[in-house]
């Protein structure tokens with residue numbers, strides 16, 4: 001098979017960690033796992049410097065045509081004063097909007113070698129491997145009305161509106177169930193049906209979808225507040241968690257702290273499946289930003305970026321064995337004691353970005 005990959009390294013440590021993905025891509029290509037046709041384009045501050053916009057229409061067209069987009073990170077103090085519409089983040093927001101990326105996948109994996117870096121006790125997180133599927137384009141962040149109004153008595157009232165349609169709930173639910181089938185076959189759906197009508201509908205639509213199409217997957221429902229508690233009490237009970245935009249925002253940040261460093265966290269954002277081709281738009285990016293404090297020094301941890309590429313192997317290219325291979329290589333180099341500075345214990349030797357990438361390829 002042959003896949004068209006658009007790399008958007010961006011700013012700061014973005015290009016440094018993307019270069020390590022390049023090594024992994026070359027390796028898989030040489031091994032004959034698949035043909036990867038890669039293209040690289042500008043995004044963020046780097047694009048602003050060249051074109052006075054944070055992403056060009058030409059790059060957007062390439063993103064639309066690609067089988068997957070790999071995104072590094074954007075931003076930095078150099079661009080703090082650029083016009084609002086051209087600010088580095090605007091490029092990422094346009095990609096999300098124009099590609100229709102409604103499903104945000106945030107895995108939380110706790111490698112045994114790093115379990116002591118977690119906020120929780122080793123036995124609670126060691127070997128943790130869960131994914132939070134967050135609805136990304138609906139809910140209270142976008143619902144109308146959204147306003148601050150002045151009342152007759154002079155008081156003000158801030159209004160945000162939580163809105164979900166059957167269609168929006170169904171399509172995110174389908175992503176979660178399909179994901180679970182490629183994992184441990186369990187979905188936990190989370191809302192607050194006890195106090196929210198959108199939660200009642202979320203629960204009903206998810207249950208109906210389960211009954212109609214995904215009877216082979218285990219489904220449970222947990223109220224979002226109870227789920228937050230369970231995430232820090234015993235997170236290994238979960239496989240795939242699916243929830244709305246607001247709860248997903250909060251729950252995925254909780255999950256991030258279970259695993260240790262920001263330099264370790266990958267993510268994927270998926271769009272709708274094209275009924276004709278069965279393909280879906282997808283963007284893969286580390287959770288971290290451009291880390292201006294360490295940029296240009298070769299210190300960045302490339303694991304979040306390489307892990308994001310591994311997610312593309314799994315979810316965009318269907319190369320499950322190759323995804324396992326990359327993820328196992330990451331786990332193995334960590335088990336061997338290899339550390340970049342962000343995950344090294346005090347006094348422990350640390351390697352640079354390039355050494356970590358090379359070690360993962362070798363493994």
Ligand code: NAI
Pocket residue numbers: 013072073074075076077092262263264285287288289290291292293294299300301302304342
């Ligand atoms: P950040 O994630 O860039 O950095 C936070 C801290 O974590 C820093 O100390 C950094 O050195 C460290 N860190 C992050 N990634 C690392 C890695 N791979 N290896 C080792 N250490 C790592 O967040 P911050 O400092 O709040 O933002 C810096 C810039 O990045 C800002 O311009 C911000 O707007 C942008 N940003 C961009 C994002 C994106 O492109 N999706 C996401 C978050 C922030």
Ligand code: MG
Pocket residue numbers: 249250253
């Ligand atoms: Mg957040």
